[in-house]
Amino acid sequence: MRGRTRFAVVLAVAAASFAGCSRLPWVPRAKPPVILISIDTLRADRLPAYGFTGVETPAIDALRRDGILFTRAFSHVPLTLPSHLTMLTGRLPFEHGVRDNSGYELHADVRTLAEELKVDGYATGAAVSSFVLAKATGVGRGFDFYEDRLEPSAPYEAMGEVQRPGAVTEELLERWIESVGERPLFAFLHLYEPHAPYEPPEPFRSRYAGQPYLGEIAAADEVVGRFLGFLKRRGLYDSALILFVSDHGEGLGDHGEMEHGIFLYREALHVPFVAKLPRALRTGASSDLPIGLADVFPTVLSAVRGSVPPLPHAMDALGGRTEKPAVARRIYSETLYTRLHLGWSDLASLTDGRWHYIESPRSEIYDMDADPGERTDLSAGAPDAFRALRVALSAYERSFRPPSAADAERQAKLASLGYLTAAPGAAGPLPDPKDRIADFAVAQRAMSLSAVGRDAEAIPQLEAVLKGSPTFFDVWFSYALSLSRVGRLNDAIEAGREGMRRAPSDSPQLVHLLAELYLRQGNAAEALRHAQLARQMGEVTADFLLPDIYLALGDVGRAEEAARSTVASASSPTLPHMILARVLQAKGDLQGAFAQTDLALQALRESGGKPLVLFHLYRGELLVALGRLPEGAAEMETELRLFPGRDESTLALCRAYALERRTPEARKLADQAVARSPRSSEVLQRAMIALEAGTDAEGAAVLRRRGQRAFPGDVRFQIPR
Numbered sequence: 001m002r003g004r005t006r007f008a009v010v011l012a013v014a015a016a017s018f019a020g021c022s023r024l025p026w027v028p029r030a031k032p033p034v035i036l037i038s039i040d041t042l043r044a045d046r047l048p049a050y051g052f053t054g055v056e057t058p059a060i061d062a063l064r065r066d067g068i069l070f071t072r073a074f075s076h077v078p079l080t081l082p083s084h085l086t087m088l089t090g091r092l093p094f095e096h097g098v099r100d101n102s103g104y105e106l107h108a109d110v111r112t113l114a115e116e117l118k119v120d121g122y123a124t125g126a127a128v129s130s131f132v133l134a135k136a137t138g139v140g141r142g143f144d145f146y147e148d149r150l151e152p153s154a155p156y157e158a159m160g161e162v163q164r165p166g167a168v169t170e171e172l173l174e175r176w177i178e179s180v181g182e183r184p185l186f187a188f189l190h191l192y193e194p195h196a197p198y199e200p201p202e203p204f205r206s207r208y209a210g211q212p213y214l215g216e217i218a219a220a221d222e223v224v225g226r227f228l229g230f231l232k233r234r235g236l237y238d239s240a241l242i243l244f245v246s247d248h249g250e251g252l253g254d255h256g257e258m259e260h261g262i263f264l265y266r267e268a269l270h271v272p273f274v275a276k277l278p279r280a281l282r283t284g285a286s287s288d289l290p291i292g293l294a295d296v297f298p299t300v301l302s303a304v305r306g307s308v309p310p311l312p313h314a315m316d317a318l319g320g321r322t323e324k325p326a327v328a329r330r331i332y333s334e335t336l337y338t339r340l341h342l343g344w345s346d347l348a349s350l351t352d353g354r355w356h357y358i359e360s361p362r363s364e365i366y367d368m369d370a371d372p373g374e375r376t377d378l379s380a381g382a383p384d385a386f387r388a389l390r391v392a393l394s395a396y397e398r399s400f401r402p403p404s405a406a407d408a409e410r411q412a413k414l415a416s417l418g419y420l421t422a423a424p425g426a427a428g429p430l431p432d433p434k435d436r437i438a439d440f441a442v443a444q445r446a447m448s449l450s451a452v453g454r455d456a457e458a459i460p461q462l463e464a465v466l467k468g469s470p471t472f473f474d475v476w477f478s479y480a481l482s483l484s485r486v487g488r489l490n491d492a493i494e495a496g497r498e499g500m501r502r503a504p505s506d507s508p509q510l511v512h513l514l515a516e517l518y519l520r521q522g523n524a525a526e527a528l529r530h531a532q533l534a535r536q537m538g539e540v541t542a543d544f545l546l547p548d549i550y551l552a553l554g555d556v557g558r559a560e561e562a563a564r565s566t567v568a569s570a571s572s573p574t575l576p577h578m579i580l581a582r583v584l585q586a587k588g589d590l591q592g593a594f595a596q597t598d599l600a601l602q603a604l605r606e607s608g609g610k611p612l613v614l615f616h617l618y619r620g621e622l623l624v625a626l627g628r629l630p631e632g633a634a635e636m637e638t639e640l641r642l643f644p645g646r647d648e649s650t651l652a653l654c655r656a657y658a659l660e661r662r663t664p665e666a667r668k669l670a671d672q673a674v675a676r677s678p679r680s681s682e683v684l685q686r687a688m689i690a691l692e693a694g695t696d697a698e699g700a701a702v703l704r705r706r707g708q709r710a711f712p713g714d715v716r717f718q719i720p721r
Contacts, residue, residue, distance in 0.1 A: 031120060031184040032278045033240040034300055035231065036113075038087070038188070039220045040080060040130065041195040041260065042246035044073070044270045045372075046217060055214040059225030060274075063244055067276030068285045070317065072353040074292050074331045075248040078260040078268040080132045083247035083293060084139055084190070088113045090297030090314040092332055094398040098138070099336045102508065103403030103538065106138030113297050114142030114186060120304055123183045127173035129192035131162035136540050143188075147172045149574075149607030165201070166191035166223040168608030174230050185236075186300075189227060193220040194250070196259050213252065241303045242276040243296055254373065256437040258444070261337035263433065264349040264358050265374050266366075269333050275299070275318060290353035291317045292331040328352040330392060338433050339400065342440065343471025345430035346400060350393045357389035361432040365389070403537075439469050447478040455482035473503040477510050484517055493517050508539035515545055524552035543570070547579050551586055559583045574603045574612065585622070594622045611642045617649050620656065629660050647673050651686050658694025666691060667699045674703070681711045688717075 044050045048057055049064040050071070077083050081101045082093045089110050093099045097107040114124040125145035133139050133148065140146035147169070150162050173189050193200070193216040200208065200215030204222075208215035224244075231237040251257035254267045273291060294314035302308045302316040313332065330352050339346040349358040356374065358364045365386045366374040379386055443465045449458035462479040465472060476499025483492035496514045500507060515530035528549050534542040543566045550559035563580040570576045577600035584593040597619045604612065620635030636653040643649065650673045657666035670687040677683040688703040707717030 030239075031122070031304055033184060033231075033236045034117065034122070034186040034304065035236075035240050035242040036087070036186075036188045036296065036300075037224060037227070037242065037244045038084065038190050039194070039217075039224070039244075039246050039272075040190065040192045041248060041250050042217065042220070042272060043249035043252070043267055044246075044272045045267070046214065047272055049272065049274070054211070055208070055217050057217065057221040059221045059228060060244065060272075063224070063228065063242065063276060064274050064284075066280065066283050067242070067244075067274045068282050068287055068318070070273040070275070070291055071286060071288050072290045073245070073271050073273030074269045074290070074333060074351060075246075075271050076292055076294060076331070076333050078248040078264070078333075078335055079337060080130065080195075080247055081137055081139065084133060085137075087245065087247070087293045087296040088139065088188075090294050090309070090311045092294060092313050092396075092398075093334060094396070095313070099334070099401070100340055100403070101132050103340070105538070106141065112139075112142045113300055114188075116142075116297075116301055117186045117304065118142055118144075121184060122304075123180045123185045125173065125176040125180070125185065126188035126190070127169045127176070128188075128190040129163050129166055129169045130190070130195070133190060134540075136538075145176045147176070147607075149603070150609060163192040163195070164608050164610065166193050166220055167226070170223050170227050172608065174227070177230075177234065177236075191220050191223055193217070193223075196250075213250065238280065239278045240276070241278060241300065242274075243299070244272065244274040244276075245293060245296065246271040247293070256441065258441070261335060262342075262437065262440065264333050264335060264347050266356065266368060266372065269349070269351075273317075277318070287317075288353065289317070290329045290331050290351065291315075330389070332393070332396060332398075334398060336400065339430065340402070341472070341474050342433075342436070342469075343430065343473070344433045344436055347433065348393060348396075348398060350389045352385075352389070355383075355385035355389060357386060357393065359390070359393055360434070361429065362434065363390065436469075439465075440472075443469065443472050443475050447475060450478040450482045453485070455485045458482045459486070470502060473499060473507065473510075476500075476502065477507075477513060480510070480513060480517070484513075484520070489517060489521055493521065508534045508537035508542075511537060512539045512542050512545070515542065515549075519545065519549055519552060522552075524549050528553070540570075541575075544575055544579055547583050551583065556583070556587055560587070574600045574607070574609065577603065578612075578615065578618065581618070581622075590622060590626050594619070594626065597622065613643055613646075614639070614648070616642065617652055621652060624656055624659065629656060632656055633660060645676065647677065647683055647686075651683070651690050654687065655690035655693045658691050658696050661694060663694070663696050663699065666694060666696060670699065670703065674706075678710075681707065681714055681716070684710070685716045 046052050046055065048055070048061055049069055075083050076086050077093050079101050082098045085096050085098050085106060086092060089096045089112055091110055096110045098104040118124055124143045126140065126143050127147040131150045135146045135148050140148065150164055169191065170189060173187060177185065177187055194213050198212030198216050200212055200219045204215040204218045208218060228237065231240065248260055249268045249270060250260055251263065251267055255263055255265050257263050260268050271293065292314070295317045298308050298311055298314050299317045302318065308316045308319065330350050332350055334346065334348045336346045338344040345361050347358060347360050349356060351357070354367065354369050356366045356368050363379055364377040365379050365383065366376070367378060368374065446458055446461035446465050449461065458478065459482050462475055462482065465475050466479060476495060480492045480496040480499060483495055493514065496510055496517060499510050503510060511530050512534040515527045515534060518527035518530060531542045531545045531549060547559040547563040550562055560583050563576065563583045566576040567580055577596045581593040581596035584596065600615070616635045616639035620632040620639065623632030623635060633653060633656040636649060636656055639649045640653060650669050654666050654669035654673070657669065670691055673683055673687050684703060684707050688700050688707065691700040691703065704717050704719070707714060711717060
């Protein structure tokens, strides 16, 4: 009963706030093209349209001149996936069900903007630049075309780093628009610049040297300009409704957070929002009406249908209101990242555009008009706005729900694997993120070392972090991964299991890592159990591991079946084709395996993806096995050019050169590999074997004698009898 009462209060406030908002200031003569452009992680106060002078954004500036600038637009959650789902559904995160970038599912009964527009006869297409927005999450629901073919370029690349350049994404969406014909269309373009890591291309890297975040904003603006130019050439721009937004901002250290997800301060929530109307209406206008990204959904549908759908927390931002509402409009925001990933208190906030109330173990309130940087917390004086916003926030039904709380079967499987987990912080007070942000900065530095493969440096730092903060769940993943890469496989498995025992009930990426580690350990049965659980948790890449597990179990038939199923179902087929190639190679079908690598290469080119680590090495090894030595060596040369300094590629090319009797070049590569790892008996032995493969007995003998001196007693360097 209490829940119904609270919901009624929210509806009453919404009704009062939105009085007069259902009248359109313009009536569409025909169904307008609808264009949604989202630049990920773009702070409003880093754009010239909002008064910033440190970066040039001519395309965004031109769009602003053609449209309406909303000066008080806010994100409801500083995370990519739930924020975009809020845009596309008009529902707040606790309404649509997705409250983190992984582990949650979009509620089946929530309709998306693409689904609604399809009812109105629209062709619907999208192209996204980050794996976070893969259509399997539900964000692709209702789209006829959803281009999300992104894959990691290396094993266990962080999900947020699996991305492609915005220029590639834009070109893919252009192609779809050209294929639509005369139907009305809804096109969604997502650019991942300027999300971390900040790596702007030239000329922006040089132009904004030392300010890579700004360089990425400028790079994104160039892509926007290219896309708008295309719309103009196609005759779509003038008649289109174009909404330009960002999903959230970026901390940039303002309150101790460099990126986003932890705090709800203005730098993370204040986002750009520009609406360009058809037929050059209201050009150059501005609005200080507080709006949220949930308003994208009703704003578009109002433009298409002429009426606003009934939603408790969203409204048509273009409605023709002239009078001030009886109750100020308030925008809700939340983050559960702190609770799910760090074991800290979750946060929620409410703002009316001026006052910003942030609820935490020590709640805060800021006057954003007088203090836009939110440096002075006024809660000690308990202003009227503090009490009013606190009461209003209590009316929201936003109770915490861990990712798999309702899945009894999944919980039982976790328990059967020895992970008797509970929701983080289920009992007792949770730390205030303000008090622990310095600890997180230390953890981020340690995890960044692991992310770039500097494992020997990362491991002691990760251990120190976990000793003081064992609830930092993401750190357990980095720690286990680094341990595995330095050969401490048993320690890595134990670290992964300890992370699972401390993690929220859904930690699919960590379960998937454990499946990989068990497979490497030779425990295929345990690997299978973990891979199946990871898949049930929503980790779709767990399918990629199943064929190798079945091969390890000696079941080649099931391995091929699993590999072909992955090829048929995966939206990003490059890796599945490579997996099937390995299975066919295990069957002895080398020609079939190589044909799969051709298909993988074609898929990679079509999707504009980054080169895959070891891809060209594998193609080269297949060619060598097929007796096509020069072609195989050429593939391996490509691998080393793309990913220099890797021992496995260097030594494989060394062997290929030796087989071709290119003795000086083979010896040079052997020396390079040994020089990089002078204390590795394994590298020295592999270099020796590579030269022996080409009957370079003299070069192999030199390395054998070196091994005898450096590793006395190692039988691998004894002369065979």
